[in-house]
Amino acid sequence: MFYQLRVARDKDTEALETFLRQADTAHAEIDQSVSRFIMLEDSEKQIAACLGIEKVSGGKGLLRSLVMSDRLNQSHIVTLFQSMEVLCEKHQIKDVYLVANQISSAEFLNVMGFETCGEMPEELYASEHFRDSLRTKGSFLMVKTSA
Structure with missing residues (x-):
């Protein structure tokens, strides 16, 4: 299946909130930060994955709301993270934080x-x-601190 990666726009707010709600993931204040979300859409324009960054202060940001459809694989996650690096540069975020809760996730995140x-x-x-x-x-x- 074909997937398209892009930055979310204001018109995506409702669809993004619905996608996050269905995954039982935090979706509060999405309307205030929708332009800091990367979305992966399938050929039917349905959201298959997303990853957001919440800008804090002092060049810091917090990754949030990573949701992946079960149709995707690890290479799609890598693509999301690489795209997020570019988005962070655009928003002048140098230190990217995330809260993990599984050791298996930490191993993958170390690689990233x-x-x-x-x-x-x-x-x-x-x-x-x-x-x-x-x-x-x-x-x-x-x-993760950018150079």
């Missing part, structure tokens, strides 16, 4: 350049998504 982060920057606590994510059992913070 993320490292376990010992100290949690105070700026991240301003994010409701961050605070909610930390409540998940076994959660830990990872960071």
